[in-house]
Amino acid sequence: MTGTSQPPQGGDTQGPAEGPTRRELVDYMLGGAFVLTGAATLYPALNYLVPPESGEAETSSVVLPFSAEELQPDSGRIFKFGNQPGIALKTPQGEIRAFDARCSHLSCIVQYASEQHRIMCACHMGWYDLTGRNVAGPPPRPLTAFTVNLRKRKGSDGTEIVVSRA
Amino acid sequence: MNTRREHSVHVVLLALMVSSSALSSVHAQDAQTPPLAYEATSCVMCHSDSDPRNMPPSAHDPVEHFEQDVHRAAGLSCHDCHGGAPEVDVDAPDAKDLAHAASAGFRGRPAPQDVPAFCGRCHSDAAYMSRFDPDVRVDQEQLYATSVHGQKLAEGDVKVANCISCHGRHPGGEMASALAHGITAISDPNGPVHPTQVATTCGRCHSDAAYMKEYGIPTDQQALYERSVHHTQLVEKEDLSAPTCNDCHGNHGARPPGVADLAFVCGTCHGRQAELFRESTMATVFEMNELGECMVCHGNHLIVPPSDAMLVSQGDGDPNEVQRCSDCHTGSDDTGAPIGKAMHDGILALDDKVHGAEEVLADAEAKGMPVSEAEFHLTGATDALIEARVAIHRFDPALVEEPVARGSKVAEEAHAMGEAAIADFYFRHRWLAISLVGIAFVIVSLVLKVRQVDRRLEARRATSGGRDAPA
């Protein structure tokens, strides 16, 4: 059979009731529909492949945005650990420690008090020593300690501080 | 407050030590002789229900109540406090006289004036007390003597509180008959000196207008305290670090804090506020006018949660109400009122922004959009808000402006994040609508095509005489 080349399926003859325009219209519609479907599927899929700016999921460990060298002895800095604040500190002796920065009293964010060599919560004058133990004021419990690991950063002199939940 | 916590630790330690060893119970007893079992003492044998002699029931009370006593748990017996001979033959006709002989050191029941010394015999003895807890305080008797209670008692007023008035159990709430034989550990949540019970314990005398009449001091402290933010925090939120009577007044050396000390007393917890206040010009003015530092604005027993409005409004004249800024800063040429207003407006603006952001985030969350990151971000603004509210205590608007500006920026960012999440929510709905229209279009096309191919198939079948589709 030598039917027209347009219909993709089987070499059937043109139906008597259908003019070529109408048939072509349906085929164009269908073709358009499939192109549409393909585009509507590919667009989200390809966008999905592009990595988001924040790079990777936050997990149970975090690399601090400052290096061990940048953290001065006898000082502390707040960092973001998931959706919580953490405090990293360097003792006067140079040891680095990290804690959950939320005061165990009413969850204010604590700070490093250099003069006293302690961690302080300014909300109700809660004091913790440098091991996170509550030593004075209202806090009922010690600060939750995190595990600190140090590792050499590739291609630079800095040392990365990696904090993870104990 | 620290004192109290240390105490509760000590009592726990004490209980642990007692339970772990057969600790020698007798004060002056030689460590070599085996301790006499409590049940085997002649005291208990007569003063108990199983006693064959016809003693009045009230004579049994001490033994009955002592079962629950912290001293019993520490392994002490009757004679450790009361003296006397614990090993007399109870069947002897003169058993009572032998046991209660003054020569055996019998001290019997102390008169109210003698109670502090009676308890202090052990509790002021560092060497003895360190057996139970090497860290224990032994200054209670000494402190008590300095207190108003102690001084009045020394003057012969037996109505004032002595050791057992507070530490003893009070069945039925009859204060005169405080039972000294059911003394509880400080950590016992039902005991009269547990932080949650202290206000009631003090109030048993101090809220009794008839009892307190002759002293001419107010009796509404407990009622006022129970309306305060500290009471709410302590009792409803079960925050044992929130203050009750003794945290400001002391416990054994109980006396009201003086006007000048007030900022120090409040400052033990509200440190930053006290520090700022002492730096401010107001501190000097208050001192000159002998005004109680914190108390003027916040009250003493009735400390209601402070509000931002205190910076601009006037009190309504209620004597229990506190002073607001505008109560003193009156007059059109007053320089204080504009400062209060400036600080108030700044804080209020930040508060509005925080609330606005909270609402937007709550809305986004209700729409199923994850906003935990924005919520975290917003804590920066709430922290700044707390900071700004603390900063007013130096009465320097510049000090308030900084956290307000910082917090506002953060709150606006969180707000924007929330709005972006909501916009994303509506985007998904628009996407759905468009997609459904697209799908409907595809389906319509397909249906049209189906009809077309069906018709063609039928036509072909009709022409080919019912044969199947061509191979």
Next chain:
Amino acid sequence: MEPRSSSPGPEPDRGSSWGARLGLDLFKSLAEHKTVPRHQHTIWYYMGGMALFLFMVQVATGILLLLYYRPSSTEAYESVQFIMTKVSWGWLVRSLHSISANLLVLVLLVHLGSVYFLRAYRKPREFTWVSGIALFFLFLGFGFSGYLLPWNELAYFATAVGTDIPGAMPGMGEFVVRLLRGGPDVTGATLSRFYGLHVAILPALTTVVMGLHLYQVQLHGMSTPKRARIKGPPMPFVPHFLLRDLVGWFAILGLLITIIVLAPTAPKGALFPFDFLFDPKHLLELGNKADPFSSAAAGIKPEWYFLFMYQALKMIPATVLGLEGEMLGVLAFGVGGLVLVLVPFLDRGASGLPPHPLARAAGSAIIAVGLALAALGTFCMVEMGSTLGIVGGVIAGLWIVVSVVLDRRRRGAESLLFPSLGLLTVLFIVAMTIVGRLS
């Protein structure tokens, strides 16, 4: 074709040449020859294709999820959260994966039921049935292993309960539990194991079994029920049936995205019946991260298609005739599964006769009781509620038996399928409503 194309020319027809080289001609000829019978039950033929479509959605979205998912107990939850919040269109990909998985099981159940009631498994299609049941079990395995992967609280405890069930098996129970969990408890080791199962072992097996299944279908063609009222000559698979298939695929795609977008804010019941089946709102919310040391969270439920098993094991008495109840339950489900596999061999009735009323009644009763149990599990029912549910299930079962007996006197037994399914649905809804009020 015309002789022109058969003559050896320097430039033979491109299409057939490429087709020949790639071996596509075989598929072309298969496609051209495949036909679909037309009768009043033709609609059920679309279920297989629909399942295939949903499977393709699973594969596509599953591969995309692999790019961001991290299979470890410390990172799994965070990575899924990351996909849902940070990755553009990640919400769509993950939602599609989890919602279409549930629709897939639903479609498979309908597919299985229709084949059962139309007795399409009879000779020579026994192995089509067996491979189909194997696929069904494989997809249940996909569902069970996939449920744990987000490492959230509900999934964690549901898995702990689910993997504990084989522990009741006599003799080797403990070993099987250890094998499933990769240790005595559900831990990160379980997650690694389930991940491997979900993305490697099960897909490999599924590929083989699905190939077998499709080959069998291709080999034997569509089964026509014995008592079907033929509505004309069979239609060619390509394009007539395929186009109709596509209509269904697009319809279910629309349903999918509607559920995904509307579920988070839809009031309870608005997405009926999906709300009650698999609670899409709940499914799309991650909830809390799993914490092996926290006490079990309230409302722990397995996925809806395991509910009947979960509830039955919960309700079975501790001891039955001196034997451990749970062990009996597990054994009963094991035997039930085996019976399901062996259906074509058990039903040896002459294929010319109408479906055996007992087999039908059994099938309907299984559906009824399964639905009742699922309803119970869905609502975590209290005592009164469970009595109601059981009574409802029993009444439904009895009604079916009675109507089957009555039906034997009439002709056209197939006509029973729709009314009984309809009645079941009504009963199901009524039971749900009552139960919903109570709880």
